[in-house]
Amino acid sequence: MRIIKAIWPLGILVLMMLACGKSETDSPATQKVESDMKFGLSETKRKAIYKVLVRNEDKAFMEAEKIYPVVDKGSAKANMEQMGKQSDIADSLKQIYDKQVAERNGLSLEQIDSISVEGGWKNWPI
Numbered sequence: 001m002r003i004i005k006a007i008w009p010l011g012i013l014v015l016m017m018l019a020c021g022k023s024e025t026d027s028p029a030t031q032k033v034e035s036d037m038k039f040g041l042s043e044t045k046r047k048a049i050y051k052v053l054v055r056n057e058d059k060a061f062m063e064a065e066k067i068y069p070v071v072d073k074g075s076a077k078a079n080m081e082q083m084g085k086q087s088d089i090a091d092s093l094k095q096i097y098d099k100q101v102a103e104r105n106g107l108s109l110e111q112i113d114s115i116s117v118e119g120g121w122k123n124w125p126i
Helices: 043-067 076-105 109-121
Strands: 002-008 011-017
Touching: 043 076, 043 109, 076 109
Parallel strands: none
Antiparallel strands: 002 011
């Protein structure tokens, strides 16, 4: 499975691309649950981490909007440039926050991404 992240002004959209030969029915929601444990963490703990990741994403975008505000009366080109800068700084901040969450929980960034994807697939509350 490949994960593609697309920066969006209002958040990070995680797009999943299924590996060749798999259908949409192979999603985690339809697969047999083998165990509640993943990366040595219970689903409850992964849900808690997921909530932190979502809050950190929101925090990153709010901070980016303060640094590079979009002015309604400005030109469309200027606003697009500001939005691009917002996305860049928000992505950088989110990477920093994700790394902190990973370190606090003894996880790799790949595991953090996996928890984020799992939460999205399973529609975990935020």
